[in-house]
Amino acid sequence: MSKHPTLIKPPKALPHHSPIESVLSLLRLTDIEPDLFTNARKLWHPPGARGIFGGAAIAQCLSAAQATIPPEFTVHSMHCYFVLAGDSSIPILYYVERVRDGRSFITRTVQAQVPFDQIRLPITTRGEPHTKKGYAWIRARGRISDFPSGDFPPGDPTTGGNQHTDNHQAHLSALAYMSDSYFIGTVARVHGIPRIFNPRNIERALDAFAGSAEDKQEMREYLERIAAEDAKERDLSGTVDDGRRLGMMVSLDHTIYFHNPRSFRADEWMLAEVESPWAGDGRGLVMQRIWSKDGILIATCIQEGLVRLNQSRENKI
Numbered sequence: 001m002s003k004h005p006t007l008i009k010p011p012k013a014l015p016h017h018s019p020i021e022s023v024l025s026l027l028r029l030t031d032i033e034p035d036l037f038t039n040a041r042k043l044w045h046p047p048g049a050r051g052i053f054g055g056a057a058i059a060q061c062l063s064a065a066q067a068t069i070p071p072e073f074t075v076h077s078m079h080c081y082f083v084l085a086g087d088s089s090i091p092i093l094y095y096v097e098r099v100r101d102g103r104s105f106i107t108r109t110v111q112a113q114v115p116f117d118q119i120r121l122p123i124t125t126r127g128e129p130h131t132k133k134g135y136a137w138i139r140a141r142g143r144i145s146d147f148p149s150g151d152f153p154p155g156d157p158t159t160g161g162n163q164h165t166d167n168h169q170a171h172l173s174a175l176a177y178m179s180d181s182y183f184i185g186t187v188a189r190v191h192g193i194p195r196i197f198n199p200r201n202i203e204r205a206l207d208a209f210a211g212s213a214e215d216k217q218e219m220r221e222y223l224e225r226i227a228a229e230d231a232k233e234r235d236l237s238g239t240v241d242d243g244r245r246l247g248m249m250v251s252l253d254h255t256i257y258f259h260n261p262r263s264f265r266a267d268e269w270m271l272a273e274v275e276s277p278w279a280g281d282g283r284g285l286v287m288q289r290i291w292s293k294d295g296i297l298i299a300t301c302i303q304e305g306l307v308r309l310n311q312s313r314e315n316k317i
Helices: 019-023 054-066 168-178 185-190 199-207 213-237
Strands: 026-028 036-039 077-081 093-101 106-113 133-138 246-258 270-280 283-291 297-309
Touching: 019 168, 026 054, 036 054, 054 077, 054 093, 054 106, 054 168, 054 246, 133 185, 168 246, 168 270, 185 246, 185 270, 185 283, 185 297, 199 213
Parallel strands: none
Antiparallel strands: 026 036, 036 093, 077 246, 093 106, 133 270, 246 297, 270 283, 283 297
16 A cells, blocks of 8 residues: 555645744644644654654644634643654644643643554663753744644635634744754763764665755755764763664653743744753653743753663673
8 A cells, every 4th residue: 555644735835934834734634523633744754763753743743732722822731652653654643632621721632643663662771860961052944924824724724714813833833843852862962872973874874865865965964963063072071982872762751841932932042951860771861941042941841762772792681
């Protein structure tokens, strides 16, 4: 059976939408179920990763939930659990369950479902606690539109649906997307384990990359930048390469607490501080705080992931 990355032919990108709005856009499948959504465009599968970029699923789950609440409500927090790996060649269906509608609080549960292959989660590594912090400036490319065009209707995105008075939902979804960048990878950086230790790894990842020539060049620059960052951090910290290599690193859960959700723009510079207070027994815990350019704390994120090292033959049981 042939695979298609979207359930419906992708609509044309709106000229006033930023790239991240187009990437994260959803289509509402009203004819099937009022609270059922699907990705409008193919989702990104990072080179060498086991599935799609988790930040996309997180952001689209948030977008689907936000589409079912009145505009006067603002998201407080979201709690995500990664059970299966996503396949970028198959569309995702987002089922929104209206758990509770109160006067002060609204609760939604969103299930992202596709015919995935299950990820096996062996626990075979150990580590030591560490509190080294890392910092990064992040922002969405382009300018996020000031007014949404509608409530994710199928087909023409310029008609129908609930009209909102602002577009803070797009900024929250973009922030959720970017919150997964470098997140669980902080464990490797804190413990001095190179994410890319050999130029051949870059070439193998690029050989498996299915994007355009322009996307491939951009991905090459991105991977080379990661390798350079690892080398620079080792030089600054005096860390000696002890031969440890990452075998697998996947996220298990991802929590975001939003603070001052209408006080920032995701297309302006934000400062992310990440630290790994604990790692061991094959898992790593990472905490992240994100500030706006004005120094306002806008999000606190927590993620736990599986971190597995390559095991030599003599150490395997």
